[in-house]
Amino acid sequence: MNSNITFRNLRNIGVIAHVDAGKTTTTERVLFYTGENHRIGEVHDGATTMDFDPQERARGITIHSAATTVHWHGTQINLIDTPGHIDFNIEVRRSLRVLDGAVVVFDGVAGVEPQTETNWRLADEYRVPRIAFVNKLDRTGADFDRVVAMMRERLGANVLPVQLPMGTEGDFRGVVDLLSQQALVWDRDDAQAPPRVTAIPPELIGPAQLARARLVEAVVERDDALLDAWLRGDSPSLDALRAGLRAATIAGELVPVLAGSAFRNRGVEPLLDAVVAYLPAPGEAPGAVADDGTLSALAFKLSADDHGTMVFVRVYRGRLRRGDTVFNASTGQAERVTRLYEIHADRRVERDELVAGDIAGVVGLKDVLTGHTLAATRDAPVLESIAVPEPVIDLAIEPQQQAGATALAKGLAVLVREDPSLRLRQDAETGQTLLSGLGELQLEVAVEKLRSRFGVAVSVGRPQVAYRETITAAAEVRHVHRKQSGGPGQFAELTLRIAPLARGEGLRFSSTVVGGAIPREFIPAVEAGIRKAAQAGPFAGHPLVDFEAVLVDGSAHVRDSSALAFELAAATALREAVLKAAPVVLEPVMAVEVVTPAEALGDVIGDLLRRRGQVQGQDVRGSAVVVSAQVPLAQMFGYIGQLRALSAGRAQFTMQLSHHAELPARLAQAA
Secondary structure (H helix, E strand, O other), X not given: OOOOOOHHHEEEEEEEEOOOOOHHHHHHHHHHHOOOOOOOOOHHHOOOOOOOOHHHHHHOOOOOOEEEEEEEXXXXXXXXXXXXXXXXXXXXXHHHHHOOEEEEEEEOOOEOOHHHHHHHHHHHHOOXXXXXXXXXXXXXXXXXXXXXXXXXXXXXXXXXXXXXXXXXXXXXXXXXXXXXXXXXXXXXOOOOOOOEEEOOOHHHHHHHHHHHHHHHHHHHOOOHHHHHHHHOOOOOOHHHHHHHHXXXXXXXXXXXXXXXXXXXXXXXXXXXXXXXXXXXXXXXXXXXXXXXXXXXXXXXXXXXXXXXXXXXXXXXXXXXXXXXXXXXXXXXEEEEOOEEEEEEXXXXXXXXXXXXXXXXXEEXXXXXXXXXXXXXXXXXXOOOOOOOOOOOEEEEXXXXXXXXXXXXXXXXXXXXXXXXXOEEEEOOXXXXXXXXXXXXXXXXXXXXXXXXXXXXXXEEOOOEEOOEEEEOOOEEEEEEEEEOOOXXXXXXXXXXXXXXXXXXXXXXXXXXXXXXXXXXXXXXHHHHHHHHHOOOOOOOOXXXXXXXXXXXXXXXXXXXXXXXXXXXXXXXXXXXXHHOOOEEEEEEEEEEEEEEEHHHHXXXXXXXXXXXXXXXXXXXXXXXXXXXXXXXXXXXOOHHHHHHXXXXXXXXXXXXXXXXXXXXXXXXXXX
């Protein structure tokens, strides 16, 4: 983006959806219609622009969020295409954190699917205004009205159709624009053929008038001036309606809904018009930016290759120039910018300067990680970071040849640096290196990257559940660490109290020591000892979570006390306290959705129950039945093979983490 482009003609948006809803197909059409591409890349051909990674093309799914820049009728759109698979949810999280708006793509047959629901909640969390695009309306079983109803029911969203589809399933041919009260008809699937603007067909005049009346009422009731005029009998103008709808969308009060079939090139141009018309420019978005002032930017993604590491940043304030020295406000460290790039999928265009509102790549930053703040001064305010989901699956990994150990360690370090939802640790008992992640597919992709990118031949174990342990009662211990071996001694005395926290709260440390009983400089060492000890709990060897530790009292020796002594004392005290606090093992429980033919329903439910599952509900989706259940992850390995056998290969399923629950005592010993 050139520095003279104003906020009014810039949009930073993401495209989000459940896997297979048509998100990347929609994005490829956007690239074509905006002139960025001269031919359309198809997912099934492995020829898409945005899915340029070899694994993405081979698997036919999006793995990495990919950024590009396009222009539509004088407006620049910085667009991020995000993965739909739950294993790569971190890509959605960090993209939504820096975007001003989103297009949420829904499958016209399946409607609101689990990952769509998860992404919608994330967009709520980051207060991202959005518009909805109901895709695949040419498919058998597609139903626009049912999908809109599902959005209201399952998402609690105040959705407002601004279009109605013309024709159903294979006869879907266009849309009725409720604002302009015109019809847009695509006579051919040819992407080069623009829609034909015509009058609304007689059979749709009644439904269109009713839907428009609801739209007008929803818009005017959020604008006092429009409401007063409307109550006096004055119909709002088209421009006034669009302005009112834009304001309500940016405020998060309404979500415009559009219709189409991206694969058949129907509805994409109006979708682009809606992006410009209803989604905010950077200065209008929640948490607005300023085009002046000191630099403030957030690093939200890292990508490493043979040329070094590129850090993707969103500039919120000020300017960032090539050659600048900036500060990592999260660490206090100085960094130097050597290159700036505008990103076009796998292409880069070098830039001299970034300004507020820009999303771009930066080269030269040595120690910046996802979620760090870049600023003009060392003590600048730190921007809200990016929440990272906890891993649920462990995979033991080792080089096939000892000579590859160094290359493996380097490759793993790069992968964990790029993807903060991957974790690396050593098993306390076996000494094995464990790579942890959100799902089997994510770990499978990581292993393939080690082979293809770093040339490391690796051996891997079977995926294992990443159990956790926690406490269910409070406990307090006093511990004295004393060591004398001829030289300087070690002394540390402390009293530690621990208590359980709610699920998902993590680890919280505080100190109530008064009067200098423990010198202030040793308090951080106590916290460090507790956090290190919590990496492998004393009950079952799993990471210890969801508890608070309070340093209550203690004492120090003027000569023999040290930070190391207090760190060791704290670690031992925590282990002693945990064993007195009724520890338990926690297992990840997955929210599972199975789409099955009706004739296999009984077998599918019976199988879920045998897996310690709890069925939450059933719903009819076309000719299929959707079963929602919660099932322990430990029981879901290899599930797809059994599901196919039960349904003659016709059923499918998705799952994502629901919560952690206490593992039954009879199973805890084997965990």
